[in-house]
Amino acid sequence: MRNQNTITKGIDWSVIWLYIALVIIGLMSIFANEYKEGESIIQPILSQSKDYGKQTLWVGICAALAVFILLTDSKFFTATANLLYGFGIMLCLIALVVGTEVKGSKSWLVIGGFRLQPSELSKVFTCLALAKYISRQETDFTKTHSHLIAAAISLLPAIITVAQNETGLALVYFSFFLVMYREGLPPFILIAGASMAVILILSLIFASETLLIGFAAVALVTIFLTRHHFKRSRFLLWAIIGLWAVASFISAVAIPYGINKVMKPYQRDRIYSLVGKPYIPQNPEERAELEKLKAKNRGKSQNQSEYNVIQSKIAIGSGGVLGKGYLKGTQTRYDFVPEQRTDFIFCTIGEGFGFVGSIIFIGLYAILLFRMIVIAERQRSVFSRVYSYGVASIFFFHITINICMTIGLAPVIGIPLPLISYGGSSLLTFTILLFIMLRLDADRQMVLR
């Protein structure tokens, strides 16, 4: 009875209900695209012969783990944050050296038939370590060098993950900049980063002439609108002109140079296919080489992102307003969308439940995210706040990129949809992330260091 009290006391039930709802939706989605009419439903769960069976087991494991985390003392997380971070980095390095290669990325550790992806788990550890660093008494997060250290903590696992050839996962670590922004990172870094990304995508999509004209137009309009301020500060004018020059330079010189001179043809092809543009090299030799490479890779997964997106859009688009109904989606049930239990799981929801269902579904996510912000802001201790923001950022990044790539708004980088996608490591990671947050939140009156 006393124990029960310690678990449930101060727990934010809304998050727990959302968590349960999402996990069930995830299980049902995996089931929907695996189950064929007339098959036994229970048997694959018991024999672990199908993905939804395995996922059910993982859900069980996660439930146990969630209870376990809720039983843990909050101080444990602050005390071991750095240790865990170091442990995580070490596991990543070990995976890099002795790991098993799965689909071209060397990020898996096999321990007794049990496959684990340390780079998934290190998200949790990094989040803890970042919270620990920022919440230190001696850290003054208005200083630049603190920013640099925080950035280093965030990006070190990212570098290892890139080395493991898991670019998608590595990008997730950039979401920590959102947390740092909340804690005092100058906004221009966020703006500059976002602008760079926008310029990069724009210069891939549009011809450089169009883009330069566009930039000039934007600059002129800005100058026109802010002309009254120039008397007070000359600097503003020069800043605008400088920004315009930088943007033009990047899009007209730096990016073409990077793409055409530094990258190899197949990389260029992939970059262009991410934005949905065919890449035809001017140089005949290069074209021949690329053709040969494409012929070799025909039907293989790396060369299929374009196909994936088309199929995914067909599946979601064909759902219409109300959807085809559960277990009625022809596209997702008959394997037209590749990777549909992992990265493209959203198609199942989009096709089966249509626009209304999709909106309700992303609404659940939105509620979860806004709830996390509420939780973060009500913490007394910085550690808890930073950690909660970290969880929110990671969730946000995953949700955004995953859903956007299924509806053709983002390049295809394989990252799972939190709590929905098939995969033990991913479900485990998000469960740990979420329940540590709930544990810390339960002790929100405490000041943790």
Next chain:
Amino acid sequence: MPVFNQSRKRVIQLIFFIVFFVIAAQLFNLQVLSSKYEGLAFDNAVYKKIVYPSRGIIYDRKKKAILDNVAMFDLMVTPFQVKNVDTLALCSILKIDTAEFRKRLVTSIIKNGRYRPSVFEGLVTHQLQAQLDENMYKFPGFDLAERPVRLYPFNAAAHVLGYVAEVDTSIIRKSSYFYQMGDYVGRNGLEKTYEQVLMGQRGIKYLIKDNKNRIQGSYEKGLFDTAAMAGRNVYSSLDIELQVLAEKLFQNKIGGVVAINPKTGGILAMASGPSFNPNDLAGANFKKNYGKMSMDTARPLLNRAIKGQYPPGSTFKPLGGLVALDQGLITPDYGYPCAGAYFQCGRPVKCTHAGGGHAANLRAALANSCNSYFVHIFRMAVDNKKYANTTMGYLKWKEYMNAFGLGVRLGVDLPSEDYASIPDTSKYNRDFGGSRRWNSCNIVTLGIGQDRMTATPLQLANAMCLIANKGYYYTPHFVDSIQDETVEDTVFLSKYRRKHEATHIADTSYAIVQLGMQDVVTHGTARNAMIPGVDVCGKTGTAQNPHGKNHSLFVAFAPRINPKIAIAVVVENSGYGSTWASPIASLMMEKYLHDTISTKRQAEVERISKADLIPAAIKHWYYVKDSIRQAKLLKVPKEVNVDTIIEAPVVSRKITYDPEAEPNRRDTGDVLMPKDSLLLPDNKKNRKDSTRP
């Protein structure tokens, strides 16, 4: 901690909100605004399986089925399931080697992919099917798929019925993609003309397929499926026994025969020589046999009864007589003092008789087939004073011919009927250099069915119907009625049910011509065409042609009163009309009218059917072909040693001419055509222009 950062919460919330808004907007765009995805998804996942109905049957006039459907089997292979196949066993059953096995497997993967079944061996024979059935368990990935195939129990009427074969791209395009690759369609003959009727209505089954095109079950539990409707049967006027007799008589002969019931225009028999067994173009050996036949210089695939263009020769004379009578140029008693030739136009036109009053009147002239008489009345018609000039006179004459059904397509229900030729004045204007530079003398042999005039056996038989009916005919046709006739069918068939009043020539004119034709048989040129107890009216023809020996022609109808059958026979390069054509016609008429041939004349049937009248040039071509085949068979690997004399292959250009290639040539007839093995007889593009003089 700096408190002012609290406000940044709002910024982060704003970022979240914007991103979710963008996602919602794109979802709205994809799912609500754009409509194309639904169609794309349908195309992706739903497979429209076409269910083929069984084809309709064609019956003869006594309601006997001329053709039938039998089930045959295709050996199908689904490459991705092919594992642990007893290759050796399969190869020995199919009598192929393992290299061929592998080749076919690779071909099917390339053509249809690994996951869809494709034909490994088409239309296996019944013995093979039994053998395969027994051993099927050894061949995972292979199975037998049923396919209906036409069967022709009488082995006859190949040209009339046509054949059923796979569609090609041009047919698919013409049908605006109604047909799909692999469909079977009537490719010739009645099968083609009545395709819409015989085909039935295809059913559509909507099936769900997966990303690898494997069928996963029915779509929406078969809610949208439509059932296949069997093809409707077609009842023809063909008399299959008569047809069999006609083909028997035409063995080893080139030419054509058409027999029509003059009262209805229903064609009773239509044969073309050389012919082939229709079963050769049904089933497994289609490709082999079709290839062989299309390369054959005698062109067995050509239906000479509707496409052969022959100068009608003397068989034209009754029509010439009718024209002259109708224009009032002669009376039945009009006579011409023929002295063995017609001398009024420079070069004399020879006649087989001389004097003795053999052309004392129209009836006698017809019976004796006097050339001079008909040349003379033809000139009278062309030079008729009623018309301004020769051209006008000629055009009036041509009008008569066209009304008789010559030089025009009659509209029989077979594809690609020929209209042969009643020459236009423009032809003569070109030949002689202007309309004023030729007169009736230049074209005088038109009067005896020569010159540029040609006709198909069908047209000749139809002309006989006209004379037999005294002035009208029904468009010759095969199909009398269609099972469950629809409005469209009735519209289509209505043209065969309409009487054509050709001209308004007086019955008395017809009567006198009929009597003349009866005399031809009783005491004229075609006494061997006599049938005891029947008044046969006929006319022989011996048509000169540029290809060699005269064509033997005979047209007839019987009986004179209340005619039941009209017939035209052409036997190429076989001599007098009375030698071959008239006995053939006579036998066929007897068969039709008496339902049997008297025992007395059975020997005649055998004699004619055994006679080999194939021109020497064509026989030579066969000889060369056979020799090459023999040589290939004998070419066993020889041990080559120093002493072996390697004979240089003798390159001898075999020159054969092709009488069918240009039937209307009016030059010497000695034009020889070097024939490369690659030169297809049908292929006009390949024809060597160098042979033109």
